[in-house]
Amino acid sequence: GQNIDQPTEMTATEGAIVQINCTYQTSGFNGLFWYQQHAGEAPTFLSYNVLDGLEEKGRFSSFLSRSKGYSYLLLKELQMKDSASYLCAVWDSNYQLIWGAGTKLIIKP
């Protein structure tokens, strides 16, 4: 079966750095995505990785290791507005998007 694992909930302090991990086991791989979802809102796109390595985009970075089936989303200089759920999703061999259950990130002052 296809499976994506990420922690259910994480807590971090404003101004700090947090890393949200995602491991996946899918039938094929055509890319991994991170989405941010605030409560009561639709997801918004954060990043896309298809090759190994780190992609940096402002305060957010995403890393991928295809051999390990592993990715992380790194958030720096945390702000209160970063409190949200972060969803990891993988495109499988048929370009079906497989979703993780999401990680709820709680930012404390």
Added chain:
Amino acid sequence: GAVVSQHPSWVICKSGTSVKIECRSLDFQATTMFWYRQFPKQSLMLMATSNEGSKATYEQGVEKDKFLINHASLTLSTLTVTSAHPEDSSFYICSAKVDRAGSQPQHFGDGTRLSIL
């Protein structure tokens, strides 16, 4: 670019009512649209994949006679929840597939919060 408009954003109605939700791609043509449902504190659950001009493909456990999907044009897909009951209350989100390589697989609408009394 690639804006998806979903309407209405909030619906409150009585049990037994049918509710139609529209999903439009405003500045691109979407041959494939997706309908998701999300219950509180849970992740997105794909309900069905809607392809223009053909029948929708429903995920296992989703009643096709209850959740009617029509994708009559390249810019519009509709989801009709027929004879809605309180257990159908949820957050429904549509997304449209952008047919070009890279970046984003899907662009999301803003979602529709459905409350059945």
